[in-house]
Amino acid sequence: MGFVVTEDVLESDPHFYLGCTDCHAGDASKEKQEDAHKGLIARPSDDPEASCGQCHEETAKTYTLSLHYTAAGMKHGVMPRFDDKGAELFKDKVFEQSCRSCHASCGDCHVKSPDVSGISTGLLDGHRFVKKAEDKTCAMCHGGRVYPEFTGEYGGTPDVHYRKGMTCIDCHTGDQFHGDGTAYTSRKQVADKPSCTDCHDLAKLGKDATKETHATHADTVSCSACHTASAYRQCNSCHLGGGAVSNPAIVLGHSPRTPGQLTTLRLIPTQRETFKPAGISMTNFDSLPNYWDTVPHNIAKRTDRTRDCNTCHQEGLYYLEEAKLPKGGSTKNLELVP
Amino acid sequence: MKKAILILLAVALVAPVFARDVDAFVGVSWVEANMAKPGVVILDVRKVDDYKAGHIPGAVNVVGLYIASEGLSNEVPAADDLSEILAEAGIDAKSTVVVVEADGGARFAWATRVAWTLVYAGIPNVTILDGGYAEWTKAAKAVATGFESKDEATFEVKFVDSYIAKKDYIIKNLKKIQVLDARVYDTYFGISKQAFVDQLGHIPGAFSLPTAWITVGGLVRPKAELEAILASTKLSPKKEVVIHCDSGVLATGWWWVMTQQLGWTKVSSYDGSAQEISKDPAVKFVKYTWK
Numbered sequence: 086m087g088f089v090v091t092e093d094v095l096e097s098d099p100h101f102y103l104g105c106t107d108c109h110a111g112d113a114s115k116e117k118q119e120d121a122h123k124g125l126i127a128r129p130s131d132d133p134e135a136s137c138g139q140c141h142e143e144t145a146k147t148y149t150l151s152l153h154y155t156a157a158g159m160k161h162g163v164m165p166r167f168d169d170k171g172a173e174l175f176k177d178k179v180f181e182q183s184c185r186s187c188h189a190s191c192g193d194c195h196v197k198s199p200d201v202s203g204i205s206t207g208l209l210d211g212h213r214f215v216k217k218a219e220d221k222t223c224a225m226c227h228g229g230r231v232y233p234e235f236t237g238e239y240g241g242t243p244d245v246h247y248r249k250g251m252t253c254i255d256c257h258t259g260d261q262f263h264g265d266g267t268a269y270t271s272r273k274q275v276a277d278k279p280s281c282t283d284c285h286d287l288a289k290l291g292k293d294a295t296k297e298t299h300a301t302h303a304d305t306v307s308c309s310a311c312h313t314a315s316a317y318r319q320c321n322s323c324h325l326g327g328g329a330v331s332n333p334a335i336v337l338g339h340s341p342r343t344p345g346q347l348t349t350l351r352l353i354p355t356q357r358e359t360f361k362p363a364g365i366s367m368t369n370f371d372s373l374p375n376y377w378d379t380v381p382h383n384i385a386k387r388t389d390r391t392r393d394c395n396t397c398h399q400e401g402l403y404y405l406e407e408a409k410l411p412k413g414g415s416t417k418n419l420e421l422v423p
Numbered sequence: 424m425k426k427a428i429l430i431l432l433a434v435a436l437v438a439p440v441f442a443r444d445v446d447a448f449v450g451v452s453w454v455e456a457n458m459a460k461p462g463v464v465i466l467d468v469r470k471v472d473d474y475k476a477g478h479i480p481g482a483v484n485v486v487g488l489y490i491a492s493e494g495l496s497n498e499v500p501a502a503d504d505l506s507e508i509l510a511e512a513g514i515d516a517k518s519t520v521v522v523v524e525a526d527g528g529a530r531f532a533w534a535t536r537v538a539w540t541l542v543y544a545g546i547p548n549v550t551i552l553d554g555g556y557a558e559w560t561k562a563a564k565a566v567a568t569g570f571e572s573k574d575e576a577t578f579e580v581k582f583v584d585s586y587i588a589k590k591d592y593i594i595k596n597l598k599k600i601q602v603l604d605a606r607v608y609d610t611y612f613g614i615s616k617q618a619f620v621d622q623l624g625h626i627p628g629a630f631s632l633p634t635a636w637i638t639v640g641g642l643v644r645p646k647a648e649l650e651a652i653l654a655s656t657k658l659s660p661k662k663e664v665v666i667h668c669d670s671g672v673l674a675t676g677w678w679w680v681m682t683q684q685l686g687w688t689k690v691s692s693y694d695g696s697a698q699e700i701s702k703d704p705a706v707k708f709v710k711y712t713w714k
Contacts, residue, residue: 236471237487240491242487243487243490247471247486248485248508250475252471252475315490315491387501387503387504
């Protein structure tokens with residue numbers, strides 16, 4: 086039988102100038118496991134400032150306010166659908182007991198892959214502390230949509246950036262992972278988030294026809310509306326207790342968050358009865374649509390929309406249509422139909 | 424003398440004509456001896472993360488050589504996209520390309536799928552590292568990390584149409600052609616099927632020859648064994664052969680062996696495979712039969 090923490094691991098990682106109990110508590114002087122494990126802390130970095138923060142003070146401090154740690158986006162994204170009573174019930178009975186269990190500790194990204202529905206791929210590299218292992222960490226929590234769309238494993242086209250060797254952290258900087266010290270309620274509020282134009286200067290990009298096309302559409306159409314290569318996951322029933330069913334599609338419609346912009350939309354699986362099992366009704370369900378603007382991570386230089394203007398201008402091939410809206414969905418959905 | 428000339432002529436006429444300057448499969452020692460030569464491109468087609476964690480020094484990484492399109496799982500990218508992808512990897516029509524997959528077992532057919540795509544695109548000198556990257560690391564050869572790139576080449580694909588089969592042609596010529604089903608026995612016989620395939624069983628009259636039989640222990644079987652396995656099917660090299668599987672990957676395994684190693688000339692791979700043709704009412708699959 087092999088050991089999880091070997092001599093080799095201990096010698097190769099400077100973190101191990103500390104002993105096991107410095108992070109995990111317990112009593113190293115005891116021989117019997119039951120005695121040694123008394124007071125054991127299995128996940129020390131659930132409290133970042135008390136653990137990793139002893140050395141990485143600033144990072145641990147900002148991290149406790151980051152969306153990865155607070156999971157606040159999951160709470161605030163749905164709150165407008167509740168009345169005051171419903172909002173309180175949701176916070177106690179759903180968010181704290183379910184959504185927030187998904188918050189990531191330092192160790193979930195740097196020591197072992199995070200648990201998702203009880204499944205983890207285990208330690209990243211023995212018990213070594215790993216700077217980044219996006220395919221084992223980011224991919225676990227963002228593996229329903231973003232990561233497999235990015236690599237093409239969802240059944241589409243690999244993102245052009247992935248093809249060129251870029252992975253998550255090449256666009257999403259350290260501040261976005263660790264937080265910048267502000268307690269945001271949504272990732273859309275984050276001050277320093279990636280934008281295509283950080284690297285791609287539309288005024289200089291491509292031939293004259295490309296420049297003209299970009300100039301014409303820049304204020305009214307998102308980059309992803311034209312450059313999303315293939316169908317991405319539309320989350321029909323993933324969280325409704327009936328099994329995860331997804332119908333991949335490209336859906337173009339008005340952005341619910343950027344007025345006047347045509348963009349890629351993703352169906353979100355919240356229905357009127359979603360929280361009924363927890364005894365919570367959504368009295369203001371129609372205050373939010375069932376689709377959110379999204380940036381599918383399968384970007385390509387050429388798509389059927391960049392090759393042929395008629396794809397949108399004549400056929401409206403991917404446009405959201407009233408007849409295709411989910412039955413019993415939010416009345417707000419109508420505002421998204423182009 | 425005349426007799427000898429006639430024999431030589433006859434041999435020349437029936438012997439396979441290879442347009443390639445490299446074997447269809449190469450081993451670790453060949454790669455090591457040739458990897459630094461001008462014109463040789465080591466093409467690592469594993470996931471980007473795996474490539475970055477360790478690869479054959481000098482190898483370039485390319486993914487996206489088969490994509491989902493129009494309801495089919497594994498299609499050839501558009502000509503302009505494919506040209507750009509390969510040119511950016513430093514590949515042109517004169518390159519000798521060594522395809523490196525993760526291993527020669529589960530990933531074997533993904534290597535042949537890439538290799539088929541390259542020769543279909545007009546690059547004749549393509550080979551596959553037998554056993555894949557696993558064989559390289561098993562031999563304890565040097566490994567590089569990170570992402571490498573080569574100077575961009577000038578390349579525009581020139582598709583070799585005879586290497587690919589299309590649905591309408593197959594349906595029209597079903598009684599003339601020999602169909603080779605490269606899926607496993609269970610699927611051929613109609614016991615099980617992939618969710619994306621509409622019918623159980625196989626195309627009537629199709630020969631069964633699983634691609635899984637090409638390799639043993641993660642390496643390609645000796646040529647004589649492959650020839651013997653192929654001979655058991657009673658397929659005629661003089662008649663046209665169309666190979667299919669479920670989604671156009673396994674099919675390329677036998678296509679690669681037959682055309683690039685054994686010299687068969689009338690063989691095409693059906694990209695759309697059962698995923699496409701099983702949806703066509705003109706083709707009724709049969710099950711519980713070996714014919």
